[in-house]
Amino acid sequence: MGGITVFSLKNSRITIVVIFASVLLGILTFLTMPRFEDPNIVIREAVVFAAFPGMEPRQVEDLITRRLEEKIRTIGEVDEIRSDSKNGLSLIHVELGDDVTNLDASWRDLRNKVADVVPDLPEGTI
Numbered sequence: 001m002g003g004i005t006v007f008s009l010k011n012s013r014i015t016i017v018v019i020f021a022s023v024l025l026g027i028l029t030f031l032t033m034p035r036f037e038d039p040n041i042v043i044r045e046a047v048v049f050a051a052f053p054g055m056e057p058r059q060v061e062d063l064i065t066r067r068l069e070e071k072i073r074t075i076g077e078v079d080e081i082r083s084d085s086k087n088g089l090s091l092i093h094v095e096l097g098d099d100v101t102n103l104d105a106s107w108r109d110l111r112n113k114v115a116d117v118v119p120d121l122p123e124g125t126i
Contacts, residue, residue: 048092051126061085077106
């Protein structure tokens with residue numbers, strides 16, 4: 001009846017050593033565990049957003065989205081471009097390839113390319 005309980009009561013020294021070893025091992029494990037709360041997440045996608053309130057989707061596509069896409073395509077690190085032109089709104093998703101290691105430089109290049117196109121967009125584009 002109660003194998004572990006009877007053994008623990010009859011062999012109290014072994015029980016104390018096992019409890020002490022378990023607590024000590026738990027403390028050592030806790031102290032040597034990695035302390036990262038959040039893993040590093042690499043974001044390889046950016047969204048370029050442009051708006052011209054009231055403009056028809058076809059005009060948004062022709063006057064804004066295509067011009068931005070053409071300039072963005074000149075960036076060598078870009079793996080995929082997906083765009084969506086809606087009433088008064090242009091959304092362009094830019095995805096970098098997995099082989100790109102210097103993301104900051106690529107995103108800076110993207111910002112610069114978009115800034116280069118801004119003067120060519122219709123006046124009033126946000």
